[in-house]
Amino acid sequence: MSRNAESTAFRSALEVVRGVEPRVADAIAAELADQRESLKLIASENYASPATLLAMGNWFSDKYAEGTVGRRFYAGCQNVDTVEALAAEHARELFGASHAYVQPHSGIDANLVAFWAILADRVESPALRKAQARQVNDLTEADWFALRRELGNQRMLGMSLDAGGHLTHGFRPNISGKMFDQRSYGTDPATGLIDYDRVAEAAREFKPLILVAGYSAYPRKVNFRIMREIADSVGATFMVDMAHFAGLVAGKVFTGDFDPVPHAHIVTTTTHKSLRGPRGGMVLCGPELADQVDRGCPMVLGGPLPHVMAAKAVALAEARRPDFADYAQRIVDNAQALADGLLRRGATLVTGGTDNHLVLIDVSGYGLTGRQAEQALLDSGIVTNRNSVPQDPNGAWYTSGIRIGTPALTTRGLGAAEMDATAELIHTVLSQTTPGTGPDGAPSKAKYVLDPAVAESVGKQAADLLTPFPLYPAVDLG
Template sequence: MSDLAATASSAYAQALSVIESVEPRISGAIRSELDDQRASLKLIASENYASLATLLTMGNWLSDKYAEGTIGHRFYAGCQNIDTVESVAAEHARELFGSEYAYVQPHSGIDANLVAYWAILNTRIESPTLARLGAKNVNDLSHSDWEALRREFNSQRVMGMSLDAGGHLTHGFRHNISGKMFEQLSYGTDPETGLIDYDQLLATAREFKPLVIVAGYSAYPRRVNFARMREIADAVGATLFVDMAHFAGLVAGKVFTGEENPVPYADIVASTTHKSLRGPRGGFVLATKEYSDAVDKGCPMVLGGPLSHVMAAKAVAFAEARTPDFQAYAQKVADNAHALAEGLMKRGVKLVTDGTDNHLVLLDVTTSFGLTGRQAESALLDSGVVTNRNSIPRDPNGAWYTSGVRIGTPALTSRGFGADEFDRVAELMVDVLKQTTPVTASNGQPGKAKYSLADGVADRTKASAAELLDANPLYPGLEL
């Protein structure tokens, strides 16, 4: 056992002992979660394993401090140490991504996206309106002027990728706040290739005339040409907002460069820190100078007190991502996704876009196995393979049952899996899905949730998975 692993083991053992003295059910759940994660093939594209240093950074008294406001301008006294934490995290983020400005307070990806949307509205709508009316801030507006401004805010338009094409709830989905803030129109993908049709997107944008165009995805297995997205935004006078929550690690790790790196092309970029970036659960925003003042007002605009202990963990994760080791990891994530896709396709599985060139793979399980995404997800979970069901373009089963299963390589790559192991994972998945049968519903109609898994398949798959997992242990040397 290395000195670091021995130190971490001691730290966690002591921490759990303290927790157990107060509420043993919680310490038990923490121990069980580690056991469960060690014993399963985690293929959820949005999950990863943070480093022990990142995890330990969150368990301290930074959590006890209120720090609304921003660096040097807090609404509470005694925030000098929080200023240091936030400054270091923002510095690492700027240097890591080559951005003019970084804001590390958002608690989540949705919070980061909300900050971005409101910063755009404040910069593009509120500030010009205040100047026109001769007001310094909204408090100087008359009641009628304020009502007019509110109506103007709510009449703005946004274009984002549709859910079934691989977009996210926060890209204008009607049940999300983004779909209530804006008049929304989705863009999809080419029905034949499943790829973004930039010419069609431009034509739609010229007709719709959005204030904001959102680029980025949560289930699109290809890279995006952000130079082309910039051209489209400029052609219609839109702000280009990129949600890179899923692929931030591939940007940080220099896998996505040139026109595939959104930072030089976008006005605002929002992201999470816990997916391919391998940090704590949280969000951040990058922006050009034009939008930086508005982003900096995320608190009190849409955020409350920042989670100072999580900002500290973000600083540690950003520092880790600035190393050659992380760049090698990010490249392996992409290489492993290609190997996983090839392993599935050579065994007859239909993939959306017929492959991948990022970190995720989207299986069409209805075409390949006659299953819904929910049936496939459940059968795989029974067998120790953790995935999530996901819509595919023009999904016949809708957003709840779905026809797809989304998988990704960041987590198992963190454990040390390589191309050979991912080919074996593909083999195990196909074996499970081939031996899963839909169960007819009580009304005689084909069931969308119930399924039958052939005897012995789950145990056999778990045993095979255990061989792969034991050879690539999670947090090796950490014994609790």
């Protein structure tokens, strides 16, 4: 796409929107301006290409397409079949998977599809067999009671939230923690690393139906070969949620024991984050689970979103290009450069560094909570998110950590020198911020004090750092 075409496309789109609701058009334009001016260090965010963004704004949005390719419950879905088949084809080729299901709307949807596919495949229940055979009307109330009890009484072992796991891996307030009799494995208190012997011990004791690996705030690789061996030793289905690091798998930065696809029975992911696509989810699996996964709609999902599947097809096609592997490697190189810069300035990092795209700072060393640090950095033009650290004394709301990641800044073209400069800006803000007090004079976990002059200076330096790396340079909204 030419630079002129990109500007024309987005400018024209906003003009049409502005003719109906100008406040929405203004908010869209403001969002682009904000993203251009901020150091985006949220590990789960990125910048999708103009082609990916434009693929979502079209007539596919008008279609209902329950079912799967060639087996729809609505007529007139031949074009939806085309884009869904293309997205699945690109996913299979990109990740080396035998089956890909590209309908999930989000990562949690993908995980729910995987959970229920595993349950349907593994749980022996006459009532479940009737339901699978579409003899739902033959199920008695006793059948339904038995089915609910059997499916809701299975065991899952996943990584704990404070150790870096995700809330969909069994966090009690999440549906995953309510669906399953759940237990978590953590990390070694001394190193912050996964202790595979302890995971194996927990699996032998708990005997889960599902062993889940994957993370949202664990800054190291996971050995999926060892995790599969643990799952096999107790007869568990091994599931990997690679939402955060899918781009590193696609770009062949994670290979061998660290590539989950050859080792897991089923793999879930989002399609944004390090994969740099639209917001959405996806499930990869072998032939033994394919039929169950393809029942995601109507088992878990409502109608798929054809316009988002079209964007997934575009983004996955982009990820199959040779330059994506270079991009994926630069994500990790930048994360390690950022970690090194922070360590040299005295910051405390969980696990002492990173192997992947993210860095987790324990801000208690600065005398702050994660919430205080997050807001102080935001005031200074640096966008991060607070995050729990292992055995976090401040819990999941205030936290003691800040999670930062490099996918978005790497997309903009920043490199090692800019990562070191970013580390300096982060350290400056955190070292100049002090805890505040509440109305009663007691120490506050939320309030903080930062000299506005420091915030303004850092914000200017952040903007100057980004100037040579314009975001969507071909898009001029006028």
